[in-house]
Amino acid sequence: MEYPDNGAYMVAAYVVAAVIILTYAISLYLRVRRETKE
Amino acid sequence: MTRRDRAVRAARRGAVVTGIALVGLAAVYVRALMFTPIERTQGPAQKIFYVHAPVAWAALLAFTVCGLLSLLYLIMRERKFDLMAAASAEVGTALAVVMLTTGPLWGKPIWGTWWTWDARLTSTLFTFLLFVGYLVLRGALSDFDVRARFSAVLGVMALVLVPFIHVTVYWFRTLHPDPVVLKPEGPSLPSVMLVTLLTSIGVCTVLYIGLVMQRYSLAVLQDIREEEEAGGGIP
Numbered sequence: 535m536e537y538p539d540n541g542a543y544m545v546a547a548y549v550v551a552a553v554i555i556l557t558y559a560i561s562l563y564l565r566v567r568r569e570t571k572e
Numbered sequence: 573m574t575r576r577d578r579a580v581r582a583a584r585r586g587a588v589v590t591g592i593a594l595v596g597l598a599a600v601y602v603r604a605l606m607f608t609p610i611e612r613t614q615g616p617a618q619k620i621f622y623v624h625a626p627v628a629w630a631a632l633l634a635f636t637v638c639g640l641l642s643l644l645y646l647i648m649r650e651r652k653f654d655l656m657a658a659a660s661a662e663v664g665t666a667l668a669v670v671m672l673t674t675g676p677l678w679g680k681p682i683w684g685t686w687w688t689w690d691a692r693l694t695s696t697l698f699t700f701l702l703f704v705g706y707l708v709l710r711g712a713l714s715d716f717d718v719r720a721r722f723s724a725v726l727g728v729m730a731l732v733l734v735p736f737i738h739v740t741v742y743w744f745r746t747l748h749p750d751p752v753v754l755k756p757e758g759p760s761l762p763s764v765m766l767v768t769l770l771t772s773i774g775v776c777t778v779l780y781i782g783l784v785m786q787r788y789s790l791a792v793l794q795d796i797r798e799e800e801e802a803g804g805g806i807p
Contacts, residue, residue, distance in 0.1 A: 537610055537612070537615035537616065538613075538614065538615035538616075538617070538681065539615070540614075540615050540616055540617040540681035541615070541616040541617075543616075543617045543620065543677050543678065543680060543681045544605075544616040544617050544619050544620055546677050547620040547623060547624070547673075547674040547677040547678065548601060548605070548619075548620075548623060550670070550673050550674065550677065551623045551627065551670045551673075551674055552597075552601075554666070554669055554670045554673070555594075555597070555666075555667075555670060555779070556594070558666040558783070559590055559594065559783065562590075562783060562786050562787060562790070563587055563590075563786065565790055566583045566586075566587070566786055566789060566790045566793070569790055569793040569794060569797070570580050570583065570793065
């Protein structure tokens with residue numbers, strides 16, 4: 535079956551979402567860890 | 573157990589919940605990309621839906637919780653409601669960044685444009701900017717009571733926008749598709765796609781909870797430190 539050739543947008547969206555979510559989760563974890571050590 | 577010990581313990585639990593949610597998100601990626609069929613007319617780009625819609629749900633949930641907690645703070649004046657509202661606002665803003673970047677990446681191949689100033693997209697962007705302003709406002713004010721009162725008013729105002737965002741696709745002409753799950757006649761997706769979507773919504777909700785638990789604990793720890801530095805001490 536023929537589909538529109540737009541897989542690159544899908545890959546970009548999944549990568550961007552993962553990068554933003556992981557960056558925020560890691561930064562929050564590090565902020566909490568720094569605060570608990572002080 | 574002191575207030576600080578409770579916050580540290582809650583932060584650890586939040587990290588565990590977040591970790592579980594991230595593993596769940598990886599599983600959603602695998603299911604969406606490898607085990608969910610490609611939609612015939614939109615092609616692979618339609619699979620952005622399984623990230624975009626659940627993240628949008630979690631972001632709007634975060635903004636709603638922030639608004640309700642802000643309202644509670646204005647009524648009861650308890651510090652914990654302000655700190656929880658701020659935690660929810662920050663997590664919601666981070667999730668809204670994902671929503672506002674994956675949306676155009678879906679829009680470009682399907683609509684032929686990255687962005688259009690229609691009611692759904694504009695109101696969503698406006699709400700996001702309102703919460704950016706909320707966070708900037710909190711950073712600019714050092715007095716706890718003033719900061720809490722001003723930001724609570726902003727949080728309540730933003731609460732009004734959340735249901736408005738949902739109904740924009742019914743009230744205005746828009747390129748954005750109508751809801752496929754939250755509609756009166758029930759979901760209109762094939763079951764295999766619906767399961768992927770609902771799993772992703774569940775995972776994003778757990779992710780929101782885990783992140784808010786950590787962010788709230790961080791806010792409590794910062795609050796304790798500020799009180800100690802001011803020489804007050806909290807009983």
